[in-house]
Amino acid sequence: xxxxxxxxxxxxxxxxxxxxxxxxxxxxxxxxxxxxxxxxxxxxxxxxxxxxxxxxxxxxxxxxxxxxxxxxxxxxxxxxxxxxxxxxxxxxxxxxxxxxxxxxxxxxxxxxxxxxxxxxxxxxxxxxxxxxxxxxxxxxxxxxxxxxxxxxxxxxxxxxxxxxxxxxxxxxxxxxxxxxxxxxxxxxxxxxxxxxxxxxxxxxxxxxxxxxxxxxxxxxxxxxxxxxxxxxxxxxxxxxxxxxxxxxxxxxx
Amino acid sequence: xxxxxxxxxxxxxxxxxxxxxxxxxxxxxxxxxxxxxxxxxxxxxxxxxxxxxxxxxxxxxxxxxxxxxxxxxxxxxxxxxxxxxxxxxxxxxxxxxxxxxxxxxxxxxxxxxxxxxxxxxxxxxxxxxxxxxxxxxxxxxxxxxxxxxxxxxxxxxxxxxxxxxxxxxxxxxxxxxxxxxxxxxxxxxxxxxxxxxxxxxxxxxxxxxxxx
Numbered sequence: 001x002x003x004x005x006x007x008x009x010x011x012x013x014x015x016x017x018x019x020x021x022x023x024x025x026x027x028x029x030x031x032x033x034x035x036x037x038x039x040x041x042x043x044x045x046x047x048x049x050x051x052x053x054x055x056x057x058x059x060x061x062x063x064x065x066x067x068x069x070x071x072x073x074x075x076x077x078x079x080x081x082x083x084x085x086x087x088x089x090x091x092x093x094x095x096x097x098x099x100x101x102x103x104x105x106x107x108x109x110x111x112x113x114x115x116x117x118x119x120x121x122x123x124x125x126x127x128x129x130x131x132x133x134x135x136x137x138x139x140x141x142x143x144x145x146x147x148x149x150x151x152x153x154x155x156x157x158x159x160x161x162x163x164x165x166x167x168x169x170x171x172x173x174x175x176x177x178x179x180x181x182x183x184x185x186x187x188x189x190x191x192x193x194x195x196x197x198x199x200x201x202x203x204x205x206x207x208x209x210x211x212x213x214x215x216x217x218x219x220x221x222x223x224x225x226x227x228x229x230x231x232x233x234x235x236x237x238x239x240x241x242x243x244x245x246x247x248x249x250x251x252x253x
Numbered sequence: 254x255x256x257x258x259x260x261x262x263x264x265x266x267x268x269x270x271x272x273x274x275x276x277x278x279x280x281x282x283x284x285x286x287x288x289x290x291x292x293x294x295x296x297x298x299x300x301x302x303x304x305x306x307x308x309x310x311x312x313x314x315x316x317x318x319x320x321x322x323x324x325x326x327x328x329x330x331x332x333x334x335x336x337x338x339x340x341x342x343x344x345x346x347x348x349x350x351x352x353x354x355x356x357x358x359x360x361x362x363x364x365x366x367x368x369x370x371x372x373x374x375x376x377x378x379x380x381x382x383x384x385x386x387x388x389x390x391x392x393x394x395x396x397x398x399x400x401x402x403x404x405x406x407x408x409x410x411x412x413x414x415x416x417x418x419x420x421x422x423x424x425x426x427x428x429x430x431x432x433x434x435x436x437x438x439x440x441x442x443x444x445x446x447x448x449x450x451x452x453x454x455x456x457x458x459x460x461x462x463x464x465x
Contacts, residue, residue, distance in 0.1 A: 001425055002376075003383045003403065040450070045383055071271050076405060076448045096267040098448060121306035121341075123379055123407040124265070167379050167407070198377045221377055251383040251403045 003251040004215050005045035005222035006239055007200060008229045010035055011052045012081075015061040018052060021230040033068045039229070040073040042236040043253045047077045048170075048224060052145075054082020063095040070096025080128055080170070086116040093120060101126035101170055104143040107150055107157070110164050117165030122197075125168075127161035129154060131187055132174040139187050146174040154187065155194050162195045169195060170224065173203040180206025180227075188218030200224050208234060208242040215248050254283025256461065257297035259325060259342075261289065261315045263304045269339065272447035273301065273461070276454055282461035291320035299461065300328050304341030308350030308366055308410065311341045312358065329361070329439065336439045337460050340408060343434065343441030347412050362434050362441065363415035369408070371427035379409045384424035384444075386432055392421050394433070394440055394459045402452045404432070404444035411443060438465040 010032050011018040021035045028034045036047050047069070051062050059082070066079055079092050080101030089100045106113045106127055117125045130146050131139040131154035139154035158169055171191050173184035183201045192199045198221035201214035205225040214220045228234050237253060244250040256277060258269055266287045273285040288294060302325070304311045316322050328334040338346050346361040351368065358366070369378055383403040388395055406424070412431045414420040421440075422433035434441040440460060446453035 001385065002380065002406075003385075005382050067267070070268050074268075074272055074448060074450050074454060076407075076445075093265050094267060096265070096271070098265055098268060098445075119306075122409070123305060123381070168381060196378055198379070198381050219375075221382065251385075 001249050003045070003249050004243065006211070006236055007046045007048050007078075007222055007224045008039045008044050008236070009048040009050060009202070009224050009226045011050050011226065012062070012065065013052050015065060019227075019230070022232055032065050033072065036069045036077070037072050039236065040075055043240065043251075044075060044236050045251060046075055046222070047073065049077065049079045051079070051081030063091065066092060066095040066097050078126055078170075080126065085112060086119050089116045089120055089125070093124060099124045099126050099168070101128040102166075103128040103130065106161065107141055107143050107152065110160050113161060113164040113166050117167070122165045122167035125166050126170050127158070127166035127168070128170040128172070129158060129161070129191070130172045130174050133184065133187070137186065137190075139190070142174055146177070155190050158191045158195050162197055166197070168198045168200065170200045170202060176204025177202075179204050182206065182210035183214040183218055183220075185213060185217045188214060188220055192219030198222060208239055211239055212243055212246040212248065215243070216246070255297045256282065256285045256299040256301060257294045258285065258287045258301040258303060259289070259294065259321065260287050261318050261321060263306055263311050263314055263341070265305065266303060269301070269303050269447045272454060272457055276458040277461055280458050280462050289318060289321060291324040294321060294324040294328060297328065298334060300325060300334050300336045302336070302338045302342035302345065304339065304345060306341060308341060308344055308352040309354055309356045312345055312350070312356050315345065326359075333438045333465070335460065335463055335465055338439075338441040339447075340443060340445060343443055344410065344412055346439065346441055348415070350410070352410050361439055362419050362436050364412045364419075364434075366410050366412050369411050369426065369428070369430060373427040376427050379407055380411075380426050380430060381407045384426065384430075386422045386424060388422045390418055390421045390435075392433075392435055392440075393463050394435070394456055395422070396459045397455050398452060398459075404442075404446065404449040404452055406430075406444045408443060412441075
């Protein structure tokens, strides 16, 4: 049976983890590669690196990180942030990323997703959607870290991403991100029901029950979280066991 | 001893290269190269065919490197070198692929590569994530591996194997999904062993030690 995935996400800026990562056994809390190795050992199902202020100048730093991570970690790695073209996708895949996520560039031109999916296959193209509630049951796409409204409906955009060949959706609720109040479940459910590919729920996890709700109520295939793991509030195994106890199929160590 | 991972510009070869290098070091299996050079491939003792993307595009890319293609066929069919196909690299050895358009495969293992249609419509395609293997036929590549061990999958098509004894393992996804195929000197894995942590690394090591 396919298992629900837990994906720790590391926000990276200039080659360092932003806010740091604080759990036992880590040599350097700011080095994303050290954190990745620790999460691999802890039983994470995948890893995600998000380059939070990706600029042309610091791309080399990200490639180096991805390369070093791929040398030590044998679980899938998704890399996002500043990905604009199929050329960017190829460079990241060659460095050792397994999946690459598009965000603002896909909103500006959904065909970049089609071009990348045609060239490299849907399996490695993730569409990252940042959505904010604008009315009950209505969510709008925001870009530029949630600052810029686009007027586009999130559910319709998710369907567009599916049609363009994305293999997975990484859905972040801008309302919930950083609040620790739990995923935006109606949003997660609406997108998950609208598309046939897997949806990763992101934004707002504060408790292990939130992870359970994202899957059971939101319909997510995977859950992404950052701070609850980075600061040692919960281990990956505690999260997996809690979800398994709630009846969700998990890959336990 | 030389293991050649075929580079025909499909897929993420960096991960595979690192994983095979590490396990070759551990089991003393010599060198691992990623190569698009027919002469290098001809000198290899083991052949690995990776692949990501659509079946017709991968087949066209492989055949487009005509010298490389010929060297691979010779290594596997004539010289009997151990062969491992991964993901679409496994699917290409089937008789036919049905993705987008009907495409001939290498025909090394009889079967058709068809879209996964879960009987439960709530199940998503691609089949993406960790699934637990059910071993159907014992094989040296499963040394130290048992039914219930997890590997990482990401695919929308899978192989329906024509000869039951050539499907070595499967996983369940509302329907049976082929996970490992094999015959003589050939093995195929639908999942990514290079992304399947200790279970995958163990299977890579087993392949590198395998003398069919």
